[in-house]
Amino acid sequence: MAIDIEKYTYRVMWSDSDQEFVGLCTEFPSLSWLSTTSAKALKGIQSVVKECVTDMSKNNEDIPAPISSRNFSGKFIVRVPPEVHRHLAIEAAESGVSLNRIANLKLAH
Numbered sequence: 001m002a003i004d005i006e007k008y009t010y011r012v013m014w015s016d017s018d019q020e021f022v023g024l025c026t027e028f029p030s031l032s033w034l035s036t037t038s039a040k041a042l043k044g045i046q047s048v049v050k051e052c053v054t055d056m057s058k059n060n061e062d063i064p065a066p067i068s069s070r071n072f073s074g075k076f077i078v079r080v081p082p083e084v085h086r087h088l089a090i091e092a093a094e095s096g097v098s099l100n101r102i103a104n105l106k107l108a109h
Helices: 036-059 082-095 099-108
Strands: 010-015 020-025 034-035
Touching: 010 034, 034 036, 036 099, 082 099
Parallel strands: none
Antiparallel strands: 010 020, 020 034
């Protein structure tokens, strides 16, 4: 299966310590690219990811699927301290909604 490297999750941000823009790819956290412009940093990290995917493919390694192509159930478990759980349960009860609804509202902001 061919991977379209443009579907990966990229971010470009300024690095004060390097005094350059750094290009990052969420699916490949160990890779980065520094450049003087954000556009060059994006092109650079995409190039590095392409080389990495090509190399992994040649070596029959598992290539991470782009986050944008993954299926999500919409369900995950979050552990919170008991006092936070109590506070949220009270807030939900006072609002007349479920604890799940309160958590959704908090996470959406």
